[in-house]
Amino acid sequence: AVSVPDVGSAGAFIRAHLAAASPLPPITVRNWMKEVIWFNVFVVTATPLLSIYGLCTTVFRPKTAMLCVAYYLWNMLGITAGYHRLWSHRSYNARLPLQYFLAVAGVGAVQGSIRWWSRHHRAHHRYTDTDLDPYGAHLGLWWSHLGWMLVKPRIKLAPVDIKDLQNNVVVRWQHRWFFPLTFVFGLVLPASIAGWFWDDWRGGIFFAGFLRLTCVHHSVFCVNSLAHWLGETTFDDKHSPRDHLLTAIITLGEGYHNFHHQFPMDYRNAVKWYQWDPTKWFIAFCSYTGLASHLRKFPDVEIQRSLLTMQLKTLNEKRNSIPWPVPSDELPVINWQSFQSEAHQRPLVLISGFIHDVGEFMDQHPGGRKLLETHVGKDATSSFFGGVYDHSNAAHNLLATMRVGALQGGLELLHETAVPPCSKLQIVRWS
Amino acid sequence: AVSVPDVGSAGAFIRAHLAAASPLPPITVRNWMKEVIWFNVFVVTATPLLSIYGLCTTVFRPKTAMLCVAYYLWNMLGITAGYHRLWSHRSYNARLPLQYFLAVAGVGAVQGSIRWWSRHHRAHHRYTDTDLDPYGAHLGLWWSHLGWMLVKPRIKLAPVDIKDLQNNVVVRWQHRWFFPLTFVFGLVLPASIAGWFWDDWRGGIFFAGFLRLTCVHHSVFCVNSLAHWLGETTFDDKHSPRDHLLTAIITLGEGYHNFHHQFPMDYRNAVKWYQWDPTKWFIAFCSYTGLASHLRKFPDVEIQRSLLTMQLKTLNEKRNSIPWPVPSDELPVINWQSFQSEAHQRPLVLISGFIHDVGEFMDQHPGGRKLLETHVGKDATSSFFGGVYDHSNAAHNLLATMRVGALQGGLELLHETAVPPCSKLQIVRWS
Numbered sequence: 129a130v131s132v133p134d135v136g137s138a139g140a141f142i143r144a145h146l147a148a149a150s151p152l153p154p155i156t157v158r159n160w161m162k163e164v165i166w167f168n169v170f171v172v173t174a175t176p177l178l179s180i181y182g183l184c185t186t187v188f189r190p191k192t193a194m195l196c197v198a199y200y201l202w203n204m205l206g207i208t209a210g211y212h213r214l215w216s217h218r219s220y221n222a223r224l225p226l227q228y229f230l231a232v233a234g235v236g237a238v239q240g241s242i243r244w245w246s247r248h249h250r251a252h253h254r255y256t257d258t259d260l261d262p263y264g265a266h267l268g269l270w271w272s273h274l275g276w277m278l279v280k281p282r283i284k285l286a287p288v289d290i291k292d293l294q295n296n297v298v299v300r301w302q303h304r305w306f307f308p309l310t311f312v313f314g315l316v317l318p319a320s321i322a323g324w325f326w327d328d329w330r331g332g333i334f335f336a337g338f339l340r341l342t343c344v345h346h347s348v349f350c351v352n353s354l355a356h357w358l359g360e361t362t363f364d365d366k367h368s369p370r371d372h373l374l375t376a377i378i379t380l381g382e383g384y385h386n387f388h389h390q391f392p393m394d395y396r397n398a399v400k401w402y403q404w405d406p407t408k409w410f411i412a413f414c415s416y417t418g419l420a421s422h423l424r425k426f427p428d429v430e431i432q433r434s435l436l437t438m439q440l441k442t443l444n445e446k447r448n449s450i451p452w453p454v455p456s457d458e459l460p461v462i463n464w465q466s467f468q469s470e471a472h473q474r475p476l477v478l479i480s481g482f483i484h485d486v487g488e489f490m491d492q493h494p495g496g497r498k499l500l501e502t503h504v505g506k507d508a509t510s511s512f513f514g515g516v517y518d519h520s521n522a523a524h525n526l527l528a529t530m531r532v533g534a535l536q537g538g539l540e541l542l543h544e545t546a547v548p549p550c551s552k553l554q555i556v557r558w559s
Numbered sequence: 560a561v562s563v564p565d566v567g568s569a570g571a572f573i574r575a576h577l578a579a580a581s582p583l584p585p586i587t588v589r590n591w592m593k594e595v596i597w598f599n600v601f602v603v604t605a606t607p608l609l610s611i612y613g614l615c616t617t618v619f620r621p622k623t624a625m626l627c628v629a630y631y632l633w634n635m636l637g638i639t640a641g642y643h644r645l646w647s648h649r650s651y652n653a654r655l656p657l658q659y660f661l662a663v664a665g666v667g668a669v670q671g672s673i674r675w676w677s678r679h680h681r682a683h684h685r686y687t688d689t690d691l692d693p694y695g696a697h698l699g700l701w702w703s704h705l706g707w708m709l710v711k712p713r714i715k716l717a718p719v720d721i722k723d724l725q726n727n728v729v730v731r732w733q734h735r736w737f738f739p740l741t742f743v744f745g746l747v748l749p750a751s752i753a754g755w756f757w758d759d760w761r762g763g764i765f766f767a768g769f770l771r772l773t774c775v776h777h778s779v780f781c782v783n784s785l786a787h788w789l790g791e792t793t794f795d796d797k798h799s800p801r802d803h804l805l806t807a808i809i810t811l812g813e814g815y816h817n818f819h820h821q822f823p824m825d826y827r828n829a830v831k832w833y834q835w836d837p838t839k840w841f842i843a844f845c846s847y848t849g850l851a852s853h854l855r856k857f858p859d860v861e862i863q864r865s866l867l868t869m870q871l872k873t874l875n876e877k878r879n880s881i882p883w884p885v886p887s888d889e890l891p892v893i894n895w896q897s898f899q900s901e902a903h904q905r906p907l908v909l910i911s912g913f914i915h916d917v918g919e920f921m922d923q924h925p926g927g928r929k930l931l932e933t934h935v936g937k938d939a940t941s942s943f944f945g946g947v948y949d950h951s952n953a954a955h956n957l958l959a960t961m962r963v964g965a966l967q968g969g970l971e972l973l974h975e976t977a978v979p980p981c982s983k984l985q986i987v988r989w990s
């Protein structure tokens with residue numbers, strides 16, 4: 129019953145789902161009018177256009193500007209600390225006041241209810257880079273940034289477990305009242321603050337409303353586009369997510385996305401203290417106040433393992449890109465007799481059981497031509513290793529590149545000195 | 560005649576020399592008056608003391624300050640580009656005008672003739688960190704910075720080849736006239752410039768003379784002390800030399816000393832364009848003007864090899880410092896029958912031929928407790944590898960830490976999936 133496991137099944141579930149899904153047709157010049165979700169198109173085009181109109185016609189007052197920044201940060205936290213790390217990934221527990229604070233902050237970002245957002249996000253993690261990934265990170269920057277939400281989903285959303293969200297009172301409340309809530313907190317409230325307190329209704333609508341919202345939208349969208357495109361695959365290169373400071377700055381810390389996809393239930397996106405992850409700092413602060421608890425961390429040793437595995441992989445690629453001394457068993461075996469007679473033709477020196485042609489090196493030898501000449505046809509091992517001069521590791525490595533043969537009988541016991549320092553540690557692949 | 564080479568000889572030459580050398584006795588409270596080289600002690604104590612006296616009693620005029628800096632740089636170049644890279648290491652060829660320029664620049668640094676300096680320096684390279692190293696890098700910062708030149712050499716200077724220097728007209732000339740030259744260019748000339756051109760004789764003597772000389776001395780001494788103590792062993796850790804930006808700044812670029820000891824005949828000390836090596840830039844400029852030629856470089860591939868070897872070594876140390884999954888042949892082999900009966904006691908899951916205890920992980924599983932429960936006592940290989948969910952490499956690594964046994968017959972053909980991603984590349988040591 130149990131023998132060699134069947135990995136032909138990798139992706140079996142995905143293939144089965146795709147086969148049963150009857151995807152919608154590709155979008156063409158003919159059908160796009162029918163396939164587009166007009167409401168979404170309207171929102172993402174109207175907000176930037178109205179922002180620009182505002183910038184051209186309205187004075188941007190300092191107080192309103194400060195409101196924009198504060199409101200932007202609040203909305204962003206709603207998405208990053210709330211929608212994303214709390215509800216999509218359950219990376220910590222939050223008390224009800226904090227949940228309401230985050231639910232309302234997130235609703236003002238105008239990008240769907242927690243329930244809708246987290247369901248898609250969980251599918252994105254579960255099916256990253258496959259055709260079941262709703263954001264389609266593998267389909268290019270434009271599609272993953274915006275395109276995917278402007279047309280009807282081509283493939284029915286694959287199953288993900290959202291029972292926890294269905295049972296959560298805050299999530300249920302926010303989903304039920306989503307449209308009024310998003311209108312009030314996405315536009316009415318910020319506009320009214322500027323209008324009411326410093327009588328800047330126009331600025332409130334255009335800047336605190338539309339301009340701030342445009343920024344929130346595209347900052348968050350960058351997690352799906354930029355974070356799957358720009359930066360390093362620090363912990364794993366199986367999938368597209370990448371770590372980059374720039375994305376982190378744009379997204380309150382969500383830019384260490386390679387880490388995040390590898391350790392999605394970790395409340396941190398950045399592990400190092402000096403990396404930019406204000407969302408993590410916010411959650412840690414909430415935990416300090418008691419509003420958050422059970423902050424989840426992936427075991428540190430697993431994080432180290434992933435990191436070192438990638439570093440080893442990178443190093444191995446670099447090592448493979450330059451030549452290394454020929455392995456001893458690929459060299460011709462030469463007997464003492466032929467070594468002696470060949471040494472009359474060209475300057476051959478025996479060191480550590482290997483025969484070296486030092487012809488081209490003679491005049492470049494820092495120890496001088498003479499010392500080499502006197503050892504032609506002889507064993508210079510002990511001279512080379514300290515009898516005359518204890519050569520550096522670099523000299524030893526260089527020596528190995530001059531090998532032309534192995535002396536018969538000289539290598540029966542492969543000695544320490546026969547292995548150049550550059551070959552003492554080897555990277556081998558399991559196979 | 561030729562079999563396994565004899566490396567008992569590493570250091571044979573050094574041991575033989577030491578045995579025959581009859582070293583002077585260690586310095587004690589009793590004998591130090593006799594062992595000290597009073598002239599050297601006088602020079603290195605008088606210069607800083609006179610500098611301080613000058614600073615307390617004399618106005619430091621801007622013009623004199625600029626002269627100090629210019630003269631300092633000129634002396635430093637004399638030592639770094641001249642004494643060191645040209646004459647000690649023959650790392651390039653210089654035409655006579657450049658040689659005289661450097662010989663005179665160096666003589667003003669008041670640290671012996673080219674011949675004396677280079678002979679010691681060659682011995683330092685040849686016998687680094689041994690008792691034949693005249694600077695004694697292994698004897699601590701104070702000794703290598705200054706101590707070694709204040710007492711009679713404890714051990715007769717070991718032989719080094721300086722035939723090239725004995726044949727060089729500039730070196731011979733400078734050695735012959737060393738004392739008058741060093742007095743004129745080390746003190747008289749800089750003092751006279753300030754005195755003659757802007758009537759600052761006192762400033763000329765105390766600042767352009769003594770203060771500048773103190774700085775030149777200790778900058779150069781840092782190459783023997785700081786550069787063997789502070790920084791990274793980027794290319795080799797067999798010996799004490801280290802690479803550090805700070806030392807490079809103090810010494811016109813000689814601070815990449817690990818590189819330099821590994822590749823001493825390279826005219827560069829820093830290989831990267833963004834590293835601070837003004838001496839290299841000066842030599843390159845001289846080559847552009849035709850005053851220098853035959854700039855020597857060690858083959859780039861050898862530099863890469865050394866670098867990668869050290870990186871691999873560092874990575875290996877990091878890898879050895881954290882735990883890794885138990886190798887499969889160290890696990891107990893369990894047959895199907897015992898697996899079944901034990902699975903009634905504790906939650907055992909079979910994946911890739913290994914039996915895992917998932918007890919502690921059940922409640923932390925991001926995919927939920929249920930999915931694990933339903934696989935207790937069963938083979939979950941294909942579910943784990945995509946049948947239900949295609950787990951990340953981190954999940955795969957984590958899984959390997961839960962191994963408690965290998966199923967009998969389940970591993971006859973060790974399959975790809977049985978090796979966690981963190982173990983796919985291994986570092987092995989030649990032995």
Ligand code: HEM
Nearest residue numbers: 486494495499503508511512516517519520523526527685
């Ligand atoms: C083909 C074989 C050899 C190679 C590739 C080689 C390479 C080198 C290199 C790269 C150096 C510079 C210092 C260092 O990196 O350690 C050096 C220095 C030296 N080599 Fe060799 N060497 C070879 C054979 C020998 C032999 C057979 C002798 C002696 C019999 C010898 C004697 C010396 C000495 C005395 C120095 C020191 C020069 C000095 O700093 O004064 N070398 N060699």
Ligand code: HEM
Nearest residue numbers: 254917925926930934939942943947948950951954957958
């Ligand atoms: C002891 C063995 C297992 C370990 C160590 C493990 C570990 C993990 C980890 C770390 C994740 C987070 C995502 C990732 O890193 O890929 C995860 C998610 C998941 N696991 Fe497992 N798992 C195990 C067994 C299983 C089994 C046997 C199944 C299915 C029968 C399963 C189904 C899932 C599913 C469906 C998810 C996705 C949850 C979601 O994102 O919606 N796991 N598992």
Ligand SMILES: [Fe+2]
Nearest residue numbers: 351352369385
């Ligand atoms: Fe992602």
Ligand SMILES: [Fe+2]
Nearest residue numbers: 249253388392
């Ligand atoms: Fe996520």
Ligand SMILES: [Fe+2]
Nearest residue numbers: 782783800816
């Ligand atoms: Fe040194």
Ligand SMILES: [Fe+2]
Nearest residue numbers: 680684819823
């Ligand atoms: Fe040197």
